[in-house]
Amino acid sequence: MGEVIVITSGKGGVGKTTTTANLGTGLASLGYKVVLIDTDIGLRNLDVVMGLENRIVYDIVDVTSGKVTASKALIKDKRFPDGRLSLLPAAQTKDKTAVNPTQMVKLCEELKQEYDFVLIDCPAGIEQGFKNAVAGAEKAIVVTTPEVSAIRDADRIVGLLEASDLKNPRLIINRLRPTMVRQGDMMSIEDMVDILAIDVIGVVPEDDTIVISTNKGEPAILDPKSRAGQAYRNITQRITGHDVPLMNLDEPQGLVDKLRKIFGKG
Amino acid sequence: MAMIDFINRVFGKETGSKSIAKERLRLVLVHDRCNISPEILDDLKEDLIRVISKYLEIDVRSLDVSFSQEDQAMALVANIPVIGVKRQNQT
Structure with a gap:
């Protein structure tokens, strides 16, 4: 019996879809059977981040409305053998009311019989799309960036998750810039944990390789040199129960950092 | 810079x-x-003033009511300067 995890954030553009694509790909690399569900109906994106956009025939609404079976609609990622990683894309021409929470619960129940992990990419916002995405989930990952607006929304989401019986959500801090944190111009991991009061499951540094991998449709976790990829690999380890420490986030040092070290304030 | x-x-x-x-x-x-909206907080303040004024003489102008947060807990902090105690309440 698999585990259903929703990836959510409240605010848009903080990296939910990138996170879902990378964690799903990473879990499949570890040998698990994984299915990704894009619940952002009308604004589907997980397919392009995964590089699977040209293979879509059916979507989530076709499945929840009973037009086709889930197994027929799933797109198998050919980077992995025997359909170990699959995607159920969102519908692009309908809106969020085309699916309801009861249908989502049923869909998740069905998929977790066959898959080890069901990852749900939640849309931004707190309306119907959010309610659909969390309905069938057993665990939640909240993605935020070190900004006032994103953290405020994450706080609201944590409250709503707890109200929908998704206790103990885990936090991913995305796009952290260690140099700015050191300069006192960006909130640190500790600052954000203090404020949100939930456990951190990973910290992903700002990394240009994410842009490049998204351009290509190949999740950065497949790139052994990507620092964000390394952060995502660590998170997949933690999801599967391994206790790995947070990676060293320090960037290659510039002159100012070196000077600061000399004066002992590093 | x-x-x-x-x-x-x-x-x-x-x-x-x-x-x-x-x-x-x-x-x-x-x-x-x-x-809680600022309006509700204002109402709360008015009510507080009314109740406390029954017993104490307070400085309404420098009264301050606000929420503050310590660790996980939320506190309603009211700073109410007392000018005097009304005589009929002394025993």
């Missing part, structure tokens, strides 16, 4: 914008979390 800021930064003094972000976030979350 002004020279003095630059020098402060090199020597690791906290002049960054993060403390501003934290303080703004703290305040906005206090209000988000207790879901």
